[in-house]
Structure formats: structure tokens, C-alpha cells
Amino acid sequence: MADLAISLAGLELRNPILSASGTFGHGLEMQHIVAPSAVGGLVSKTVTREPRAGNPMPRICETEAGFLNSIGLENRGIEAYLTDTLPEVAGADTVILTNIGGRSAEDFGELAAMLDERDEVDGLEINLSCPNVQGGRLPYSTDPAVAEDVVRRVRSATTKPIFAKLSPNVTRIADIAVAVECGGADGITAVNTILGMSVDWRTGRPGLNTVMGGFSGVSLKPIALRCAWECVRAVQIPVIGCGGIGTADDVLEFLVVGCAAVQIGTASFGDPGLLGRLPAELSERLDAAGIAAARDVIGSLEVAARTREVPGGST
Numbered sequence: 001m002a003d004l005a006i007s008l009a010g011l012e013l014r015n016p017i018l019s020a021s022g023t024f025g026h027g028l029e030m031q032h033i034v035a036p037s038a039v040g041g042l043v044s045k046t047v048t049r050e051p052r053a054g055n056p057m058p059r060i061c062e063t064e065a066g067f068l069n070s071i072g073l074e075n076r077g078i079e080a081y082l083t084d085t086l087p088e089v090a091g092a093d094t095v096i097l098t099n100i101g102g103r104s105a106e107d108f109g110e111l112a113a114m115l116d117e118r119d120e121v122d123g124l125e126i127n128l129s130c131p132n133v134q135g136g137r138l139p140y141s142t143d144p145a146v147a148e149d150v151v152r153r154v155r156s157a158t159t160k161p162i163f164a165k166l167s168p169n170v171t172r173i174a175d176i177a178v179a180v181e182c183g184g185a186d187g188i189t190a191v192n193t194i195l196g197m198s199v200d201w202r203t204g205r206p207g208l209n210t211v212m213g214g215f216s217g218v219s220l221k222p223i224a225l226r227c228a229w230e231c232v233r234a235v236q237i238p239v240i241g242c243g244g245i246g247t248a249d250d251v252l253e254f255l256v257v258g259c260a261a262v263q264i265g266t267a268s269f270g271d272p273g274l275l276g277r278l279p280a281e282l283s284e285r286l287d288a289a290g291i292a293a294a295r296d297v298i299g300s301l302e303v304a305a306r307t308r309e310v311p312g313g314s315t
């Protein structure tokens with residue numbers, strides 16, 4: 001059987017497959033379907049300083065090509081997470097990343113400080129990229145200076161590994177990747193959802209109460225793959241691929257472009273057991289190809305020399 005173990009910013013994962021924030025509860029809600037020990041890691045739903053009720057309904061909407069959401073970071077807040085959720089997570093036999101979201105740059109630093117002393121948490125994912133708050137204006141992940149400032153505040157508040165989750169809703173994601181690396185991020189998650197909307201022409205109503213929301217699902221994959229590759233080429237820190245991943249072949253595509261790990265999001269809604277099966281399917285693919293270890297695939301993309309030389313790499 002192929003060796004699936006990978007190292008990720010100092011964390012040792014038994015395989016490169018993690019849940020994506022917001023698609024798997026805080027992780028253990030799903031343990032009757034997917035054993036935590038089956039996956040490389042679990043990423044929590046975004047935790048904020050104060051409890052949030054989220055956006056008004058409807059806040060989920062299917063389209064012909066994927067899924068729109070505008071949850072609005074519903075969660076019970078950091079106090080409940082520290083008191084109720086983390087003790088439950090304590091026995092989880094996998095890597096736990098807590099995803100944090102702030103209303104302000106200061107919030108991010110405070111959240112990181114509050115989580116820093118908790119042994120249940122192996123690392124933090126910084127949600128710079130939720131499109132469903134502040135009217136989709138994405139203040140943190142579209143401005144390199146702002147993104148760097150947020151990461152720097154988190155960096156100074158914790159010694160745990162920190163991963164910055166970036167948005168595809170930018171012109172040059174590499175600039176944001178470089179900024180968060182400068183701010184002290186240990187890794188990058190690329191990417192969150194892309195802004196979209198749907199409308200029913202008969203009723204004249206939008207599919208989401210907030211009109212715009214985050215689009216995800218298999219149609220996001222080519223965009224996410226491109227974003228991940230642009231990040232990989234721009235920084236030295238590891239990149240976790242995320243967006244439209246639903247099969248072992250998808251996982252391998254992201255490893256080939258240079259991702260050290262991947263997150264599975266929307267695919268889990270249609271197939272909640274998928275995360276638990278993917279590692280074995282990944283092993284099968286590698287065995288069939290005669291590849292001994294998943295890490296041997298990472299960064300093996302072959303590109304023409306001309307493409308490698310073009311800054312921005314868009315030709």
C-alpha cells in the first residue's frame with residue numbers, strides 16, 4: 001500500500017485529506033459516518049469572537065453547476081467553542097485545525113491568543129475570505145497589506161501553525177499569497193468559494209437572501225487548481241488545495257500542481273462518507289501507478305519552459 005503520510009508546516013498527517021471549514025461541523029459531529037482517524041485532519045467551522053446567528057434564509061441554493069451559500073458565519077462564538085466543543089474534540093485521533101474569523105483585524109489576534117493555550121488545537125486556519133459578510137466586500141483577502149496585517153497579528157499571538165485561507169475573488173492571488181507569507185503564515189489554503197448569484201426569472205427573486213454568495217462544487221475545481229498553482233509558485237510555505245475536489249483523481253491533480261494536502265468541502269454534502277473512503281482510493285491509484293508515496297507526486301507538474309519563465313504564468 002502506498003504511503004500517504006505527509007508533513008504540513010510541522011504537523012504530521014496520516015494522509016493529505018482534510019475536511020474543509022464549514023462543511024463538516026467542527027469534525028466530531030460526523031464521527032458516526034467518518035472516523036476522525038481515517039482522515040489527515042479536520043477543520044472547524046469558522047469561530048468568531050461573538051456568537052453569530054448568520055444571514056437570513058434562504059442561505060443555501062443549488063444551481064445547475066454547483067452550490068451557492070451565504071451562511072454568514074453562523075456559530076456559537078469562541079467562549080462556547082472553548083467550553084463545549086474543544087473538550088469533545090480532545091480525544092480525536094487526527095489533526096485539528098480551528099478556523100477563525102474576525103470582524104476586525106484585532107479580533108483575529110484575540111481569537112488566536114485564546115486558542116493558543118489549548119492543546120486540543122493543532123493549528124489555526126485564518127478565514128480571510130468569507131464572501132458572505134460585509135456584503136461580499138472581502139476586506140481581508142483582497143488587499144495584500146490588510147491580509148498581511150491580520151496574519152501578523154495572529155502570528156504574534158500564537159506559536160501554533162497558521163494557515164491563511166485565501167479567496168479566488170482577486171485578480172492576482174499570488175500577491176496575497178506573498179503578503180500572508182510575509183506576515184508569518186506557515187501555510188495557505190487555496191481557495192474559498194467564488195462569488196456568484198442565481199435568480200428565478202419567474203418570481204424575480206434571487207436564490208439567496210443576500211443575493212450574492214459563495215459558489216462551490218465541482219465547477220470550482222479548474223479555478224481552484226489554477227489559484228493553488230499560482231500560490232505554489234509564489235511562496236515557499238505549503239499550500240492546501242481546496243475547491244471542487246471530490247475524487248482521488250482530483251486529490252492527485254492538486255498534489256501534482258504542488259499542494260501538500262487538500263480539503264474536501266461541497267462533495268461531503270452529497271456523500272458524507274466520502275472523506276473516509278478517499279484515503280483508500282488514493283492508495284489504490286498510487287499503487288496502480290507504481291508510486292510508493294503520495295509525497296512523491298507533490299509538485300510533479302510538467303510545464304513547458306516558456307510557461308515557467310512568464311511572470312504571472314498566464315500564457
Ligand code: SIN
Nearest residue numbers: 070071072073130132
Ligand atoms: C459562511 O459562513 O458564510 C461561509 C464561510 C466562508 O465562506 O468562509
